[in-house]
Amino acid sequence: HKGEHAWLDESEYIDTVVKHIGADHTEVESDPDWYTQIPRVIRAFDQPCTTSINSYMLSQAAAEQVKVVLTGTGGDEAYAGYGRYELALKHKLGEEVARSWIKRLLGRTQDKDRERAAITGLCDAFARRNVYFQGESRRATLTDAALDAAGEGAWDAIFRRHFDRVGLPDGLSRCLHTDQMLYLINNLHNNMDKVSMAHGLEARVPLCDFRFIEAANTVPPGVKMQGGELKAVLKAAAARVLPRSVIYRQKRGFGIPLKTWVHGPFGERIVQVLRPDAVERRGLFRPDEVARLVERTRSGQADHSMKLWILMTVELWHRLYIDSDAFLGDPSFEDLAG
Numbered sequence: 001h002k003g004e005h006a007w008l009d010e011s012e013y014i015d016t017v018v019k020h021i022g023a024d025h026t027e028v029e030s031d032p033d034w035y036t037q038i039p040r041v042i043r044a045f046d047q048p049c050t051t052s053i054n055s056y057m058l059s060q061a062a063a064e065q066v067k068v069v070l071t072g073t074g075g076d077e078a079y080a081g082y083g084r085y086e087l088a089l090k091h092k093l094g095e096e097v098a099r100s101w102i103k104r105l106l107g108r109t110q111d112k113d114r115e116r117a118a119i120t121g122l123c124d125a126f127a128r129r130n131v132y133f134q135g136e137s138r139r140a141t142l143t144d145a146a147l148d149a150a151g152e153g154a155w156d157a158i159f160r161r162h163f164d165r166v167g168l169p170d171g172l173s174r175c176l177h178t179d180q181m182l183y184l185i186n187n188l189h190n191n192m193d194k195v196s197m198a199h200g201l202e203a204r205v206p207l208c209d210f211r212f213i214e215a216a217n218t219v220p221p222g223v224k225m226q227g228g229e230l231k232a233v234l235k236a237a238a239a240r241v242l243p244r245s246v247i248y249r250q251k252r253g254f255g256i257p258l259k260t261w262v263h264g265p266f267g268e269r270i271v272q273v274l275r276p277d278a279v280e281r282r283g284l285f286r287p288d289e290v291a292r293l294v295e296r297t298r299s300g301q302a303d304h305s306m307k308l309w310i311l312m313t314v315e316l317w318h319r320l321y322i323d324s325d326a327f328l329g330d331p332s333f334e335d336l337a338g
Contacts, residue, residue, distance in 0.1 A: 008257055010252055013245075013249070016243055017243075020243060034057070036332065037057065041053050044056065044195055045195075048310070048314040048316075051258065051309060056198065060199050063196075067201065068202040068203075069196070071192060071203050073189065073192060073207065073208060074188075074207035074212075075234055076231065077176060077179045077180045077183065078176070078207065078213055078217070079234045080172060080225050080230055081230050081231040081234075084175070085230065087129065087171075087175070088171035088174075089172075089225065091171055123160055123164070126178065127156070127159050130159075130178075130183065131155065133307065133310075137307075140286065140289050141307075141311075143285065146283070146284045159178065159182065162177060163178045172224065172225065173217075173221055177217075230251065258309060259303045259305045267297075269337055270312050271294060271298070273315055274308070274312060276291055279315070282315060284314065285311060290311060293311075319336045
């Protein structure tokens with residue numbers, strides 16, 4: 001991503017690493033009409049997808065030269081690489097749990113209400129950073145029929161079950177475990193496997209070797225985020241072989257600039273797909289709320305670009321798989337959006 005999307009451009013650091021290790025590097029720039037690939041990505045998933053079109057296009061380019069690639073998936077979830085883990089440092093979960101256990105060891109009554117309140121507070125805050133349609137937002141967007149089918153609170157219960165795992169006394173360990181069990185397995189692994197195999201490409205994940213994950217889960221939270229530094233252990237290890245300027249910098253991630261793309265031709269396609277009459281006919285989302293999300297995002301009043309992506313891919317998936325047998329062919333975006 002360059003030019004207007006420079007905030008995602010890491011080419012400077014890539015060039016540094018390439019020169020440092022002497023790699024044979026190939027640079028791939030996305031096509032201005034990238035969104036025309038969306039039906040193919042959805043077809044590769046067999047289900048509404050997240051923003052894995054970047055991995056889809058990268059896999060497509062890699063498959064032209066190799067048959068197997070290594071990915072860095074798992075490092076963030078094992079060694080605390082996401083900014084949302086800083087929530088664990090701001091909440092007093094560890095303090096409350098430690099106080100409760102000390103009272104238990106001393107034979108005193110535990111203050112379980114305070115401990116539970118601390119756990120619930122961090123769990124709710126962490127969920128808000130992971131789930132796009134939650135609470136009031138979900139109720140405002142989904143129709144009554146869709147809410148009934150999904151089960152009110154079903155996802156919250158799944159999220160809380162992992163977060164409440166017995167034996168994880170500190171907040172960071174609970175956050176990491178929840179991401180490992182939900183985001184890493186159900187999202188990252190699932191997504192990468194499907195988009196890479198769509199091009200006959202094997203994507204291996206060395207950082208997710210079970211021995212690596214088990215070892216990572218024994219590292220104390222204070223070491224993983226020493227001094228508040230995200231992924232401190234991996235950074236310290238990498239600093240032995242790579243320039244520090246590449247390692248100790250602001251994290252950018254491998255994302256796509258949805259929040260700027262929605263103001264261009266892609267945004268016009270979102271409006272086309274999520275027309276009020278089409279939304280009402282589908283019966284899953286409330287047309288007025290969808291229209292509000294579109295208007296506020298397109299006008300620059302708010303950024304609901306990820307929510308719009310989710311809503312759009314759900315609608316396109318229905319058109320591809322439920323409304324017809326278009327998935328058997330190779331329909332264009334315009335065919336499905338019309």
